[in-house]
Amino acid sequence: MVLSPALPYRSAQTVPGHTRWHPEIPAVAEVISGGSVRMECQGTWGRDALLCGPLAVVGAEPGDLIVVDVLAIGRLDGGPSGDSHPGVIGCAPGDEDLPSPGELDGSLLGRVRPGLAAYQPVAARAVRSSARDDIGSCAEVRLTAGSRIVLPVQVRGAKLSVGDLHFAGDPLQGCRTLDGWIDVRVNLTKRGVERFQVTGPLLMPAA
Template sequence: MPEVVFPLDSTKKFTDQRYVGHNRWHPDIPANVTVRPGDVFRVHCREWFDGAIHNDDSADDVRDAPLSRVHVLSGPIAVEGAEPGDLLLVDILDVGPIPQEDSGPLAGQGWGYTGIFPKQNGGGFLTDEFPDAYKVIWDFLGIKATSRHIPRVSFTGIVHPGLMGTAPSADLLARWNEREGELIATDPDRVPPLALPPLPQDAILGTLSGEEFDRAAAEAARTAPPRENGGNQDIKNLTKGSRIFYPVFVPGAKLSMGDLHFSQGDGEITFCGAIEMGGFLDLHVDLIKGGMETYGVGENAVFMPGNVDPRYDQWLAFSGVSVTRDNEQRYLDSTLAYKRACLHAIDYLSKFGYTPEQVYMILGAAPIEGRHSGVVDIPNACSTVYIPTGIFDFDVRPSASGPTRIDPAPGVPKSSF
């Protein structure tokens, strides 16, 4: 096993660990540890809510999920010799649930969860259609996931970090805050909000303290969206075997990571749409000096995806176009088209006995494929969602005999109000 450079104790909260990570982006957060180019090492990662979500049949914890505390990230990890303008090469050698802990109260100890966030607390891709809080618990058996809340479904997970990235420079951070602040100002009372501004409440900034902490907390960026430094990209194929090339904006690069997923569908459409868990990452790092200019990578990571996808060979695909349910035409709106494709899939699989919430959870957690299928034929973009038929233990294809009606069991737990 590689040396563990960022250890976590499952019996302690994130802020009580030997090394305290962070839940905001800021260039002045000190690195906890330093590695060298060529090093191989292990990093432990905490579940993104630090244990606030429980293995039970209530969704009240999702309803009340403390979004001001996420994501709890392991890092920063400095890479010796890294300078602005370099590319940081990161190989994901291995990734998995909390090692040697197959049962316990923390997600990653033999189980994980998927949540539909309520509209008043973050929402999700289909928040207008699903405004309330729901939760599904998934049990892990090796590489397989099953759920007592969604019967007759089993699939192989593509385990991956939802979030990994380098620290922004002060200039880049200021640009984030300026552009996101301008967006918020166009509709400041929107629910869910258009973006998340800096929030000192519940900020965790490593070893910063006193006036330095207060200054940084007032301007540090929330970790919710992906940005130029990588961040919360939620790319399900960024898994074992992946090689990522991150832009370096500050000395040492200051690499951080977290938000591990046992599995996820393209888009993580319920917002907490993956199977969330804590676990570990084994990484190898190296540097390409001056690589940002050499390869024209001025922003956003370039990556080579891993090649350990499950071997599903039959798919049922649904398409959508950029027209709302109220028949409003939108111009080449691929996001709307993907939303309509997902809603078509939900309508279809509900004919087999599943509740719409169960299908929504399947689309968020199972390894579905989402694609931009047409972006040139005005006025309609076309997007598609591919569902592997092998995740069901019954035939979901259309046939003259009609859909098989399954028992949906108790269904997906919903919050009490």
Template sequence: MADTLIKIELDKSPYENDMIHNRWHPDIPLVATVKPGDDFIVECYDWTGGQINNDDSADDVRDVDLTQVHFLSGPVGVEGAEPGDLLEVDILDIGAFKESQWGFNGFFSKKNGGGFLTEHFPEAQKSIWDFNGMFTKSRHIPNVEFAGLIHPGLIGCLPSKEMLAEWNRREQALVETNPNRVPPLAALPYADTAHMGRMPADQARLAAAEGARTVPPREHGGNCDIKDLSRGSKVYFPVYVKGGGLSVGDLHFSQGDGEITFCGAIEMAGWIHLRVNVIKDGMAKYAIKNPIFKPSPIKPRYDDYLIFEGISVDEQGEQHYLDVHVAYRQACLNAIEYMTKFGYSRAQAYAILGCAPVEGHISGVVDIPNACATLWLPTDIFDFNINPGADGPQAQANSTMDVPLSADKE
């Protein structure tokens, strides 16, 4: 059996665990060091560190402190890894804790986090998903059950000092273009809630002021939310500091492409079994500046889809030039409106797209002025026929439950 290098206690705050951190900084001390070829297990909090409860109220999602996230386990060093190398990481296995067989999906309030469709869903909402082996279903969204493709939403290596400075420079410049935007254009450093792992207190206070927030993906990997990064997959991470400094967290039981509700997967606490190796000078040898990966050979087998198209014309009818973001947004909105014809609320339909293994595709980016994006909705996840037919859509009698709303109404 592989050793568990990092252990957590779900009933204790991640701030009490010095093998956890919630910022990226090159000086965060390694909590363990392994050799190339070693495999090991790491335990992870859910990305909020336990702020969300298994109940029928979304007040916790409304009030979540997003300056704390994400809580990551690590960093783990690998002997011999040097800047310019590639860290080869195999995800051997991944799962939920036996005592925590549930996860959550949420829409953040527009005032506190927002999301991909926040103008359409400005209020905080939540759905709870229970696990039954490899399958999941929700008491808040009936008539749907599917197999999970468990994966880490966030995994990556520590940045160098130069890379950290560049992240902060460019994200600060972006925020300054519209400093009062709600939600903001980027999550800038915020020292008050930083957890710098084993960094000494005096050093931590200074480093926290420049430590990068974990919200976006960047050159080192980070919060990429790639649903196919599951058991059996392999990732090649650029190394920027001695030892690499591998950290992981934000485990998802399942997710649709794009994680469109922002808290858009089925978020969970759990464990991940990893193996590491080093490719010397791999960044130069293969011209790599962002991670590359090989997907898992294991995934839910769905072969019947309804495919919704979207083009780069927004909800107000404004034409955009080959804008894939707008096109995918329209594909998602088209799927949501379709599902309401079967008795789902718009919120339930939105949650399904965030949680279920939907596929997102960039289908065309050359036919000016419209890009075409598609959303592939697997039909087998429903326990009724959701395909179009001559008799019209049949509303489902049990589809009267809704995703729980928070107390505030905007």
């Protein structure tokens, strides 16, 4: 997985992916409000979406909103992108939204790798990457280029992640999940949750 400035494409940084949401998964890069970034995403990891990120938004605090504009989506193999869209995009949940400790199942946690002291407590309470609509699942909404996503911030830096890119395939088979890239622009709205009474993700497909 790679993050790099979206416009122009340069200084790419390879980063580990993650299959779970957790506030203690470290951010792999930062973006300022108004900045754009390209995120290269792999397909799935078993039954879970393999996410690219998290991306820290400078200055974001709980109670703020981030506005994510989808600029473009493409396939890494250069094939036609068609009606492409992410299946998962969201911010890290707060500690109060994590489940009770459960069994470890080999989940990927980005830079929190197996063998590190932090791995077991994080893995035990982390949320599956595509399990909950209130965190990041948008599989039912086609967020193609031109779409906008408004996300409440639950943790410092927001920690934005995206993955599970879908591309149009055979009409009988529907979308296929393939390796690809997505360019997004991120803007920060301070105290947006209170000011605009936003309680969960707002998904605004392109017209």
